[in-house]
Amino acid sequence: MRTQRHERRTAVIAAAAAALTLGTAGVAQATPPTGEVSGTILAEWDAFGKHYVHRLVYLGADSATGWHYHDGTLYARVVQGRLHHFDSDCEEDVPGPRDYYGAGQFILEPSGPGHVHIGMNKGQEQVILDVLYALPIGAPLSQDAPAPGCTLP
Secondary structure (H helix, E strand, C coil): CHHHHHHHHHHHHHHHHHHHHHHCCCCCCECCCECCEEEEEEEEEEECCEEEEEEEEEECCCEECCCEECCCEEEEEEEECCEEEEECCCCECCCCCCCCECCCCEEEECCCHHHCEEEEECCCCCEEEEEEEEEECCCCCCEECECCCCCCC
16 A cells, blocks of 8 residues: 555656656746856945845946846946847837947836846947846846847847
8 A cells, every 4th residue: 555655656756747847848048148247246235125236247348148137126327338238129228319328328227027138238348337236135136037039139
């Protein structure tokens, strides 16, 4: 009796593992950064129920952040270079006549998986961003996301 239960339990576990493996085979994978992408945290603190992180983000020549979103609002200023910024429709969300954010321009990234985006440096000059993250306490700086299925220019 005990052996039959053990064999059934083993069979159920094996079937569940196989179903999970087959069921996730077609799931889109997150897109990793390309080129040189790094950051330096300058300060972080908790206040008013949020975790704040002040960080410099660096994108080397011909690099990209990978598709991602943030669990909190992100405020950024371009310190150097030209940042191309695309939303999930693969359209650049840059205001004005340019197709990039240049030095001195500000970027606001709303929170949540409905605001998937990617940042790219299409040039040879390093892009430097001065960023303030306003996140829920315990949240990571960003969440990887699969490419939304559109084609980047």
